[in-house]
Amino acid sequence: MCGIVGLFLKKEALRPQLGNMLTDMLITMTDRGPDSAGIAIYGDEAEGLKMTVQSDTPQTEFDGLDGALEAALGRKVTMKVVDTHAVLTIPDDAEDDARAFMKARGLRVMGVGSAMEIFKEIGLPKDVAARFGIRQMSGSHGIGHTRMATESAVTTMGAHPFSTGDDQCLVHNGSLSNHNQMRRVLTQKGFAPQTQNDTEVAACYISSRLAEGANLGEALEGTLDDLDGFFTFVVGTKNGFGVVRDPIACKPAVMAETEDYVAFGSEYRALANLPGIEAARVWEPEPATVYFWER
Amino acid sequence: MQTIDLATTPLRELNAALQAQAATTNQTEWLIENPKGAHAIAVGLDAPIEVTVNGPTGYYCAGMNKQATVHVKGSAGPGVAENMMSGTVVIDGDASQYAGATGHGGLLVIKGNASSRCGISMKGIDIVVYGNIGHMSAFMAQTGNLVVLGDAGANLGDSLYEARLFVRGSVKSLGSDCVEKEMRPEHIAILKDLLERSGADAKPEDFKRYGSARTLYNFHVDHAGEY
Amino acid sequence: MEKTPHTLPRESYTFSSAVNAEIRRAAATGIYDIRGAGTKRHLPHFDDLLFLGASMSRYPLEGYREKCDTSVTLGTRFAKKPIELKIPITIAGMSFGALSAPAKEALGRGATMAGTSTTTGDGGMTDEERGHSEKLVYQYLPSRYGMNPDDLRRADAIEVVIGQGAKPGGGGMLLGQKITQRVADMRNLPVGIDQRSACRHPDWTGPDDLEIKILELREITNWEKPIYIKVGGSRPYYDTALAVKAGADVVVLDGMQGGTAATQDVFIENVGLPTLACIRPAVQALQDLGMHRKVQLVVSGGIRSGADVAKALALGADAVSIGTAALIAIGELDPKWGAEYAALGTTADAYDDWHEGRDPAGITTQDPELMKRVDPEEAGRRLRNYLAVMTLETQTIARACGHNHVHNLEPEDLVALTMEAAAMAQVPLAGTNWIPGKTGL
Structure with missing residues (x-):
């Protein structure tokens, strides 16, 4: 149960602003996830x-x-x-x-x-962001997460984002109901999750599908068939980021796109202070639909 | 006109001021600046005042409204006008999930699109959406009218009771126990009135009506698959 | 010639007469068995715990003379107006619709005389119950039947119902017989149809959304009312922790012995956690968050006596809630209607077709003739008496353990008679210092 933010810059000149923008977005989602926070930044290669x-x-x-x-x-x-x-x-x-x-x-x-660097710790988002100096970081895109732990422990390793493949990361809002079974399947395939967190199972699932030759779109499509429960996933790769919601889609999600960026937030509050948001195209991602942006 | 800036005024002060207005108030017009997606703006009102929110709102704007007119000049987050009893709520932009959920009365007008579960469990509210509505809208809707000028998403009116659904565009799919029904003169009259009151530019004759087939009203094993 | 001896007729344990009857019933009707009341199977329960009492190492209090306080305040965390109760026993949520109006009135009268609260149910608040309950908790349920802001504001507390012990994770289906005109009007439903209840709230899902819903409820009620979160016993550690994180003032935890107006038998008997097994994980969650006694814990599900109350409190609850027991106190299942129960094909103590609306006792019915059998004043007095007895019993035990307040009962006052109870309640097996999974022999 959590808050998610994501920002994918289309305009090169905004790169130095990435960390600053993401930090503000992350802090607005504190109420949704006061236990821990994390961020994946895709910076200079x-x-x-x-x-x-x-x-x-x-x-x-x-x-x-x-x-x-x-x-x-x-x-x-x-x-x-x-x-x-x-x-x-x-x-x-x-x-x-x-x-x-x-x-x-x-x-x-x-x-x-x-390109990817991941920083995550227990604590309030503003404190976590300050500890790591996220505001000063530049990059092309990034994903952040604030966590309200449900069933697995409040630990550094239990914080999101989860990375189970090079330049891959995943954050999640919701609760999976078949992650134990999927954990056993993935472990047999050689993609064993390291924590008891349901979200890491989803990350491993994506990594396993990519390793099998699927592209990211196909891997995200696969979550709709193979993962049970409630989820909004935001996934980062070296060149882009993707979004998928489960077919019931009752966890919140809102997206905005301008000529400069694509942004994701669990709530509009996360997007409210982005430059040019008044004129942005703002919409809710459809259930069971994969969205993907790549540069 | 009273103006309250949410950038400098706490939410509690805003709602306390609005909730303190009585039917006899002469402070009938209120403007709320800088909502920035904040939650629970203008909730629990119970006076014939006009509140304009200048920007997008978060969850439950105008929740449980009575009497008041709340106008959001922007988009609305989840659960706008949830459990509204009376009054009018107008959203200039899009509305997120659960718009008008469990509303007992009043009129909700959404000039953009509404997302999933619009009018879920509605109990007498009237909802007019200029654009499209998302999946599972009017789930278990009991009474009231849902008017959609655009298209409806999947599973419209699943497990519907006696609410009336009017859709001008396409319906992706009907939910369990929801069927298209004949548009009779009384329905045209209801629709005409709602379109007029909500300022929507559409002809009642262009809509189709959907309602409950009432096959789930009393359990029968032949319908077990529908549950 | 001698007859060959036969074996005695032997009924299968697996295919018992009850099992076979249910198979035949299912085959005949095509619908699962729906009934009222709670689980009927045997479960480890408070009966499996004993208090040690005082002797040489602890000193008891003098009965009736040395004070043993029973008061409890619920909602001290955020609410401006917490609820102060004279006794740590409240009346659980039961709807008008499931119960008759005189029955609801009797509950209000009895609870008010005893200095405690009653709770509405799925169907809204009636003027009768508001009028007769000095302290009334308003349930906020997925169906939102009869939900309106005026009733919200005239309640003394708000209980957001996530689940109940009889059916954690389940919605409901109330068969049509009880949807009379008044019930239908309150719920905006056609008369006589089956009422299907949703299992999730219509406008939020999960604790992160719940936090925002609580904000809205507080904003509408001027931050005065305590907000309770009621969950069915399933994952009490996580559910309690998440209720706290979402901003609850009070957590209500209903074990699987908790009753219901109407639910599938398969749900009642096969889903959930016994009340005994719910309490320690919930208390642990509160302690881990530094919130024990700050966010109050109310436990329900199969509470019958002062001994049960004392045991629940000793395990860490702040109060208990009773439903089925309160109904019995006001006259439900009374053997004096034995002939009528027999006519319904059951017995007084086994009667559970509460959803059918033919309750001879006039309590779980909307039949105008049957409900006349409940005299709200007399029934209210009976409930007051019963609550008084439970309270005296609780005090008797607390004094015997040397406590001047029932909240000072603690797990160390208890031992378990069985290994199951020792493991679930995390108290030692009687005569040993062995807590299964915790300590050595």
């Missing part, structure tokens, strides 16, 4: 892969982490520390080794991608 990791004891864990990883990989690594998160840039082919390295150190990998 790195030379290599960006791996976002999290630690509850960043001062000790991140001290010298880049050097240690460099030594382990035998390759050049850079690191940017942001509060409890660190974004490490690693060579394209080093993801598996780097994941194993992080696992051995007890660090949590939040997401990996050439």
Whole structure:
């Protein structure tokens, strides 16, 4: 049960504004999700892969982490520390080794991608956004989420967005009713969710379908047949973002499009302060209909 | 004209001021600035005042309205005019889900489109939508009239009771126990009156009427699949 | 020649006469069995708990002389006007329509005399029940039958009903017999048709939306009325936590023994959590959020005596609510109508066709002749007496455990007779320090 915001910029000149705009949108959705907040930002493409990791004891864990990883990989690594998160840039082919390295150190990998960075923590959205300096971040598109936990724990790993594939992320408002069964199916296929959260199952489902060769539209279509319960999903990829609501569609969703951007909010309040919103095309996404924007 | 700016006035103060108006008030016109999608604006009113909201509203604008006229110059969020008893609510833009839900009376006019579940469980309210309405509209609607100048989404009038549904455009699909019915002179008269009162430019003769087939009024095993 | 001995006729446990009768009934009618009342199966219940009482290590209070307070205030979190009750026992929501007008009046009279509240039901508020209930909780239900802002404002509290113990997750279907002209007028329905009730509210879904609905209800009632959230026992930890997050003042938790006017038997008997198993997870959720005693917890479903009240309070509830027991107190299921129950093919204590409107006791009916059998004043006095007995019993136990307020009863005052009850109530098996799943032997 939650609030979702999403922003996909069509106008290059707005890129430096992305974090600022998304932060304002996120904070308006605090009432819908006071437990935790998270954001996925698709920023500048790195030379290599960006791996976002999290630690509850960043001062000790991140001290010298880049050097240690460099030594382990035998390759050049850079690191940017942001509060409890660190974004490490690693060579394209080093993801598996780097994941194993992080696992051995007890660090949590939040997401990996050439453009995507993920920041999420327990707490009010305004505090989470401030801790990570989201306002200062630039990028092409981003997705944010405020969480009111239903059945799984209020933890950092239980916060959204969930990333289960490179440059992929997913946020969810609703409650799935067949996620336990789907978790077993996905685990057999090699896409095991790491948490007990129903949303991560949906993220893994999308990743599994993409891995099988489906495009994102097909994967989102698949959620309508294979996932039971109530959902509005907003999904990010390197080049775009997509939206789908379940056929009953009783969780709220509103979208706006101008020449400059496409925006998503659980409520209109999230969109109310966007530039040019008065003249935007504003509509509610239809049930059981996949929407997708790609650059 | 009293003006209240929601950018500087708390919601509680706004509603308390509006709710304090009596039938004999001479402060009949109110303007609300900067709604910005806020929830529960102008709810629980019970006086013949005219409230204009200058911009989009969030959930439950004009909820449980009695007597008042509330005019939203923008779009309305979920549950606009829910459980309205009397009075008039006009939305210049689109309305989100559940518009006019469980309304017992009054007139709700939506000049744009209405989303899903428009008129759900309506109990006497009249709703006129200039544009289209979404799926599951008039679900379990009991009494009152729903007039749609545009198209209706899937499962219109599912499990309908005695509400009358008038649609000028197409209907994607009818819900369980909802059927097209003959448009008789009394229905033309009802429709003509509603179109006039809501300022809608349409001819009653262009509409089709839908209502309950009443096959679910008393359970029978032959209809078990419809539940 | 000697006859060969036969085995005795042996009825199958699996295909018992009751099971076979139901198969034949279903085959004949094509409709599931709909009935009133709560679950009839055996469940672990408060009977499986005992109080330890005081002896050497604890000192008891003197009965009747040393004060043992029973007052409770509901709605202290946000509401400007919390409800103050003299006893921790309230009357649960039961609709006019399901019950006759004299029965509703009797509940109001009895509760008012006892210093507690009554609750409306699915069908709106009648003038009679408002007039006879000093404190009246107004249920806000998915159907919104008879829902209007004037009644909302003349209520003393608002109970947003998400579910009930007899059917968590279910809507309802009240068969046509009881939809008389007055009931139909209140519900905007044609006379005599089946009333189908929705299982979700028409204009919100989920706790994030509920928070906004609560805002609207508070704005319409000047932030005066306590907002209760009623849930059926299913996932009490999460449901309680989410009710708190959505902004509730009070959580009402109804276990599966809770009654109903009319629901599918399959639902009543197979869905939900026993009341005994509901309380500790709900209290845990409140404690985890730092809200125990700040957001009050009212427990219902199968409460019959002061012992049950004391046990519910000891497990962490702030108050209990009674429905079926209150109806019995005002005359429901009375053996004096035995011949008439027999004519309906049942017995006084087994009668559960509350939806058919032929209740000989005149309580679960709209038949004008039958309802004359309820004298609201006399029945009201009976309810007052019964509530007084329950309260005295609760105090008796609390004093014996050394408490000067019934709210000071605690889980450590209890032991369990069975392993099931020990596990569900999270108290030790009698004579041991073993709480299954919690502590070692």
